[in-house]
Amino acid sequence: LVQIAVLALVWGCNWPVLKLGVGELAPLTFRALTLPFAAIGMLLVARASGDAIRVPREWWLRVAVLAFFNIAGWNGFVLFGVQQLPAGRSAILAYTMPVWATLISMAVLHEPLNRRKIVGLVLGMLGMAVLLGDDIRHIGATPIGAIMILCAAVLWACGTVLLRKWKPPIAQNTLSGWMMLLGWLPLAVLAPFFDAHPPGYLLNISGWAWFAICYNIFLAGTLAHWAWFTLARTLPVAVS
Numbered sequence: 001l002v003q004i005a006v007l008a009l010v011w012g013c014n015w016p017v018l019k020l021g022v023g024e025l026a027p028l029t030f031r032a033l034t035l036p037f038a039a040i041g042m043l044l045v046a047r048a049s050g051d052a053i054r055v056p057r058e059w060w061l062r063v064a065v066l067a068f069f070n071i072a073g074w075n076g077f078v079l080f081g082v083q084q085l086p087a088g089r090s091a092i093l094a095y096t097m098p099v100w101a102t103l104i105s106m107a108v109l110h111e112p113l114n115r116r117k118i119v120g121l122v123l124g125m126l127g128m129a130v131l132l133g134d135d136i137r138h139i140g141a142t143p144i145g146a147i148m149i150l151c152a153a154v155l156w157a158c159g160t161v162l163l164r165k166w167k168p169p170i171a172q173n174t175l176s177g178w179m180m181l182l183g184w185l186p187l188a189v190l191a192p193f194f195d196a197h198p199p200g201y202l203l204n205i206s207g208w209a210w211f212a213i214c215y216n217i218f219l220a221g222t223l224a225h226w227a228w229f230t231l232a233r234t235l236p237v238a239v240s
Contacts, residue, residue, distance in 0.1 A: 032184065042180060084148075109237065
């Protein structure tokens with residue numbers, strides 16, 4: 001319950017915070033600035049907890065695949081999408097993820113879809129439809145942004161199912177830290193090609209942008225990822 005509360009508050013509040021960040025910084029640059037520090041924070045938490053921070057050699061490829069789906073793909077598409085859509089609509093589209101995750105888990109994990117899960121998913125989707133309401137017409141006006149957010153949701157769903165399927169024998173904080181660090185690498189490599197900033201631009205951004213950076217390092221990065229990946233590894237996909 002503590003982890004669910006952390007996610008609801010920290011990630012829920014992060015959508016308008018992301019909007020503040022990408023309002024002044026290009027999307028990939030914003031995430032390239034925040035992810036490595038959040039990853040290092042997670043690995044420091046792992047070390048302080050007495051967990052080993054070494055990944056077995058045979059698991060590196062799978063950890064890299066998990067990093068692509070859960071971190072690189074999700075963050076890349078979300079940040080470009082939220083730049084084009086209001087934060088509230090972006091969040092609602094992104095959290096169609098449970099539908100995709102449940103469908104993928106049925107095919108990959110053969111998890112049963114009982115009546116209770118069906119009712120939960122239907123109620124959740126109806127709630128999202130109510131929240132969107134008349135805003136659906138605005139999504140139609142910016143289809144590229146909406147498609148990017150939906151792509152992010154599908155990639156996140158794939159990563160969640162694979163995390164549940166593979167069950168890496170690695171301490172959770174260690175796994176989260178390395179996934180975030182590996183997922184940061186392609187974003188950092190691509191940032192100079194997609195984002196154009198003049199030299200010294202960080203000296204000219206506002207306090208709100210710095211707030212968004214710090215929020216995404218310490219809260220949405222370290223704290224919320226700890227809560228999410230813990231839930232994703234311990235609960236059935238439809239539940240988490």
